[in-house]
Amino acid sequence: MFRFANPARFLRLSAALLPWLWLASALLLGAGLVLALFVAPPDYQQGEAVRIMYVHVPAAWMASFVYAVMALASAVGLVWRHALADVAARAAAPLGAGFTLICLVTGSLWGEPMWGTWWVWDARLTSVLVLFFLYLGYIALVNAFDEPTRGARAGGILAIVGVVNLPIIKFSVDWWNTLHQPASVFRLGGPTIAAAMLWPLLVMALGFMAFFAALLLLRMRSALVAARIRALRLMAADAEAPVHPGPALGAAR
């Protein structure tokens, strides 16, 4: 793992990967959209409203997955003090918040015609809302410090503590009587969803994943550029420091 944690090597590797990830995103999301809107059959109970599921479920999977990535990167950053891990965690957070927002809004738009309500405080919906606030809290916390390392450390602890929410989201539909239906894809005994609906869903999910990977790498590269700018500014500020420092400062040097 540390072989890829070297920033120079990361820049080379990500530059090589990015074109392929953009291509995969475009192809998979395009194919997923066609499959979801034109090829997948209407549901026998939900009719055409089932098509909302093809964006809702991939977004929901990404919401949890990105959080796991963020927490893992934070843990690596805290334990091994590796700067690139902190950069990854910070880069992932706004993307995770975006996926969670898609999940919440599309779920609400599906809930109104199917359940007769936009929102209900059941365990699944509430725990995903908590996930959204964890992302926002993390973003606010890492940006609350002038020094990036301290912000990453404080945010990292929040991200790791928040991991407790992930199993709650996953198993909320089994542990409590929720209005939200239980899992029909990632469950013991295999998927119960019809194949004609499973394939569009998986293609769309892979598209979301490729798009996330591309954005994550680009945001990490962007953060490395920002760090370089900060270092150059500090050097410039040092060079412009007072020409005649006071005696105490002079002695310290």
Next chain:
Amino acid sequence: MMAALHHFLAMGGYARFVWPAYGVAFAVLLWMLVDTLATYRRRRRELARLEPDAPARR
């Protein structure tokens, strides 16, 4: 042809739920892309200004 398009857009009566759902998903994904690209380009320009002699990096 028009009838088929109409039928498709109507989404079996669920148009006002299905299309906003796809619209929001598209808008958020687009926002992620635009924000990421714009920030990256702005920083690259800033870096180029600060170190004009450095070789161009991808």
